[in-house]
Amino acid sequence: MDYKDVVAKIKDYYKEIYLLSHVQAILGWDQETYMPEAAIAERAEQAALLQSLIHKRRTSDELGRLLEEAGASSDRPAGAESLSDTDAAIVRETYREYSRAIKLPEELVVRFAQVTSRAQAVWQKARIEDDFGLFAPVLSEIVDMVREMASLYGYQEHPYDALLDEYEPYAKASDIKRIFDAVEAPIVELVQRIGEINQVDDSFLHYKTDKEEQKRLSLALLDKLGYDFKRGRLDVSAHPFTTTLGSDDVRITTRFLEDFLPSSIFGTIHEAGHALYEMGISADLHGTILADGVSLGIHESQSRFWENVIGRRRSFWQKNMQLISSAIPALSDVSAESFYKAVNKVKPSFIRVEADEVTYILHIILRFRLEMGMVDGSLEVNDLPDAWNQQTKALLGIVPKKYSDGVLQDIHWSFGGIGYFPTYALGTLYASQFAHAIEKELGSIDELIAKDRLADILSWLRDKIHKYGKIYPADELCRRATGESLNPEYFIKYIEGKYGDVYNLS
Ligand code: MG
Numbered sequence: 001m002d003y004k005d006v007v008a009k010i011k012d013y014y015k016e017i018y019l020l021s022h023v024q025a026i027l028g029w030d031q032e033t034y035m036p037e038a039a040i041a042e043r044a045e046q047a048a049l050l051q052s053l054i055h056k057r058r059t060s061d062e063l064g065r066l067l068e069e070a071g072a073s074s075d076r077p078a079g080a081e082s083l084s085d086t087d088a089a090i091v092r093e094t095y096r097e098y099s100r101a102i103k104l105p106e107e108l109v110v111r112f113a114q115v116t117s118r119a120q121a122v123w124q125k126a127r128i129e130d131d132f133g134l135f136a137p138v139l140s141e142i143v144d145m146v147r148e149m150a151s152l153y154g155y156q157e158h159p160y161d162a163l164l165d166e167y168e169p170y171a172k173a174s175d176i177k178r179i180f181d182a183v184e185a186p187i188v189e190l191v192q193r194i195g196e197i198n199q200v201d202d203s204f205l206h207y208k209t210d211k212e213e214q215k216r217l218s219l220a221l222l223d224k225l226g227y228d229f230k231r232g233r234l235d236v237s238a239h240p241f242t243t244t245l246g247s248d249d250v251r252i253t254t255r256f257l258e259d260f261l262p263s264s265i266f267g268t269i270h271e272a273g274h275a276l277y278e279m280g281i282s283a284d285l286h287g288t289i290l291a292d293g294v295s296l297g298i299h300e301s302q303s304r305f306w307e308n309v310i311g312r313r314r315s316f317w318q319k320n321m322q323l324i325s326s327a328i329p330a331l332s333d334v335s336a337e338s339f340y341k342a343v344n345k346v347k348p349s350f351i352r353v354e355a356d357e358v359t360y361i362l363h364i365i366l367r368f369r370l371e372m373g374m375v376d377g378s379l380e381v382n383d384l385p386d387a388w389n390q391q392t393k394a395l396l397g398i399v400p401k402k403y404s405d406g407v408l409q410d411i412h413w414s415f416g417g418i419g420y421f422p423t424y425a426l427g428t429l430y431a432s433q434f435a436h437a438i439e440k441e442l443g444s445i446d447e448l449i450a451k452d453r454l455a456d457i458l459s460w461l462r463d464k465i466h467k468y469g470k471i472y473p474a475d476e477l478c479r480r481a482t483g484e485s486l487n488p489e490y491f492i493k494y495i496e497g498k499y500g501d502v503y504n505l506s
Contacts, residue, residue: 003079006070007087010094013066015287017057024050025245032237033253039137055109059101063084086290089471093289096169103152108145115141116416123414132385132403140381141414143374146418150375160375163419167296168426170473173372175486176422180365181430182488188395190496191359194346194503195397202342209328211256217327218254218268224320225272225306227252231279240267242274242303247286250278261328262343266307273306274299275460280466290469296420300427300472301434301462308357308428309435309494310454314340314445314501344502348396350405357428358495362395364425367410371418430478432491434461437482 024047031043057063071077072095080088119138126135135324150159160173193254218234230248237253244250252271257263285291293299310316317336324339325332346356352363370387373379379387388407393399400406410419438460439445464481475485497504 002321003070003077004087007083007091008172010063010066010070011065011090011288013057014090014094014289017054018289018291020050020054020057022246022249024054028068029243029245029251030330033235034094037297042234055101057215058097063094063098064102067091067098070095073099081109085471088286089290090288092256093470097289100165100405103154104149105152108152110150112145112149112416116414119414119416120411123408123411127404127408130402130408132408135414136381139384140490142413142416143381143418143460145376146416147375158376159371160372160419161347163375164422165419167420167423168416168474169295170283170475171295171297171422171426176368176426177372179486179488180361180368180422180425183361183429183492184365184395186492187358187361187495190210190499191346191348192397193505194358194499195348197503197505198297198411199347200341200345200502202345204331204334204338205262205342206259207262207330208258209257209330213328214256214261214264217324218264220323220327221265221268221273222252222418224323225269225310226275226455227272227275232275234268240271242278244278247283247291250275261331266311268344269311270303270307273303276306276461277302277466280458280462281469282467285469288306290471292470294468294470294472295426296423297426297430298465298477301430302427302465303436304427305431305434305461309431309445310342310457312343312357312450313445313449315449319449319452341502344499346499346503348398350392350398351409359396361425361428361491364421366395366426367421368392371421375418411477426486426498429486429488430490431477432494433482433487434465435494437464438443 020348027043027047027050031040031047032171035043067073070091071080072091077091080091083091115138119135119142122138122342123135126132146163147159149164152394153162153165155162158173161171164171164173164176213260215234220233222229232250232252235251235253236255238255239253240252242252246376252268252275254264254268254271277299281291314336317340321339323338324334344357346358348359349355352360352367366388369391373387374381374384385403389399392406412418435445438457442448442456442460445457448454465477468477472480478484478486
């Protein structure tokens with residue numbers, strides 16, 4: 001068979017997985033938004049059925065044979081040089097997914113699903129009762145299982161690499177460590193300097209605001225950012241998320257807290273960033289394995305870019321404060337300057353998801369170090385709370401008094417998501433680097449905003465990042481877009497510059 005014919009067959013084969021994944025997303029979206037409570041039992045069965053259909057198709061002998069014909073396991077299969085970047089990436093990514101999936105015996109996959117499903121319930125109870133001892137045994141089971149998985153997947157340097165690969169393909173723990181080590185000292189020092197200064201007044205952010213008014217504001221913001229309502233919609237869920245239900249159906253959710261307006265404003269902008277990425281993937285890739293974000297880090301770079309680099313920028317509110325005053329008349333007296341300062345308040349706190357733009361990355365460095373220890377066996381689960389508190393003290397200067405404010409706060413370990421956390425920080429770092437590249441090519445972002453040219457910024461992101469989907473791995477994509485690999489200096493400069501200004505540091 002001609003090499004190109006094999007690739008065409010792989011594409012055809014994959015189309016069904018693509019459609020099934022979107023059906024799965026529809027069920028998930030419904031479950032988080034409108035599904036009546038009693039529907040949960042059968043919904044879980046429906047979801048499990050789809051999951052198993054998708055898994056079977058991803059690991060079938062038929063797909064294995066096609067990939068073998070394509071010589072997918074070798075670095076330079078004969079005939080591959082005639083392929084476009086897109087077709088070569090289809091073979092690469094399909095093989096990557098297939099070879100990872102077949103390395104785990106079915107017994108282990110089933111057991112992992114059972115343990116993590118039980119663990120999530122145990123974690124919820126442990127968090128409410130503030131009892132780490134309740135969660136520790138099941139967390140130990142999960143750590144043992146992910147270590148077993150890491151050795152089955154295989155790795156060159158550190159077992160963590162094999163787990164990270166699930167969320168940030170092709171990344172290495174040693175690179176992440178090097179980047180985090182570079183970021184730590186300057187950020188810790190900045191947080192300490194800010195701590196010595198009088199805090200900004202953000203009390204008006206807690207004024208009671210009507211949910212309908214907040215919704216009007218969220219819709220106006222989405223419109224401003226270029227979110228396409230013909231290909232998506234905004235709904236409400238307990239935790240905001242973005243989900244792709246079809247090539248032309250990328251939905252987001254937000255939440256409206258009556259006594260904390262920023263939650264909906266920045267939740268909406270954050271999810272819009274994720275959605276703009278998915279909406280910007282080239283239509284040529286629809287129906288293929290490449291029609292997806294390339295990594296969670298790059299995905300998060302798009303949400304953080306819009307949320308922080310644009311949405312928490314002085315010039316954005318100087319230009320757009322009327323969006324707030326017309327949606328929420330009670331806030332029409334608040335100036336752009338006081339709003340800007342209030343939404344950029346920096347203060348060490350215990351809870352990651354509530355952390356500001358500066359301290360956030362320290363929460364991730366903490367988790368990354370603890371995960372590395374658990375995965376390589378140098379940190380026992382029983383010693384986790386002490387290690388957590390010591391590291392929090394070193395990084396943030398505070399010590400939580402409750403497990404629920406510390407080691408029990410996140411859901412990730414209970415679903416087995418060890419290796420996930422670093423992607424949040426990578427997103428923040430990539431976002432600064434992209435902002436720098438945009439200014440080099442298009443000029444000052446403040447001027448673009450002042451001239452109401454956010455669309456130019458979106459076009460840059462589409463052209464350099466979104467349209468490619470998974471054609472280029474994250475590092476190559478970053479080099480093509482900015483001329484170099486991820487460099488934490490852009491983040492450090494951006495943060496020091498911005499917060500030196502917010503807090504008048506000299
Ligand atoms: Mg996100």
